[in-house]
Amino acid sequence: MSKLMLVSAFAPVSHKLERIEPDLKGRTVTFIPTASMKDFTGFFNRMAKWKLRALGLNVQEIDVAVASYHDIKTTIASSSMIYVTGGNTFYLLQSLRYSSADELIAQAVREGKTYIGESAGAVVAGPNIEYIKRMDSEDPAPYLDSNYAGLGLVDFNIVPHIDGPALGESAAEIMRHSNSDDHMVPIRDDQAVLVNGPHIELVER
Structure with a gap:
């Protein structure tokens, strides 16, 4: 049974994790900061x-x-949860794919480990990330070769930062260019x- 928490920003809603994981104390989470390494807000994501x-x-x-x-593989195996930070979604997907971490994460979630995705981490959990071009640059991911298939952990696409002070305009642009077939789920930072x-x-918070 898959368990996921997909957010724009983790801090405002962190307490909601207990709704799907009521016993957190002493458990271990694999923290993947990769997307934040190619983003000017990386420090805040980490x-x-x-x-x-x-x-x-x-x-x-x-x-x-x-x-x-x-x-x-060892780190994921020794954890009960996986957390993927925000940052550049294209760089994140490229890194997951070339390290085969995408397959390891998908398998771990199928086996019951909880996946927490923040912003880019939430976007990459869906079936395809191409729509996020209106928010993120592809420049940090020159080897992605226009293969935008996400992890497929869910069958819908998260649009983060709706009404947000920094990326709200980009999020609104994504929604304006989407249709019902895109299965977009817009979420605010709270x-x-x-x-x-x-x-x-x-x-909500």
Whole structure:
């Protein structure tokens, strides 16, 4: 049974994680900061690990762009949750694909590990990330070769930062150019999409 928490910003809604993971204290989360390494707000995205620790979680950080396959596999295997930060979605997808972390994460989620995706981490969880071109630059991902297939952990596409002070305009542009077939789910920075098996709900701070 898949369990996911997809957010624009983790800090405002971090307490909602307990709705799908009620017993957090002492558990371990794999923290993947890769997307934040190619984004000017990277430092703020990486601050999410302090929120995770405040919830009682042990944090194992690993950058899939530079780590070995063995280290990524071992780190994910020793965790009960996976957290993927915000940043540049295209660089994130390229790094996940070339390290084979995409397959490891998808398998781990199928086996019951909880996936927490923030902004880029939420976008990449869907079936395709091409729409996020209106928000992110493709420049940091020259080897993606126009293959925009996401992890496919959910069958809808998150549009983060609706009405946000920095990226709200880009998010609105994405929604203006979308249609019902795109299965877009727009979320504000104070909202989260929680997936618990077949049950999907939108929650607010």
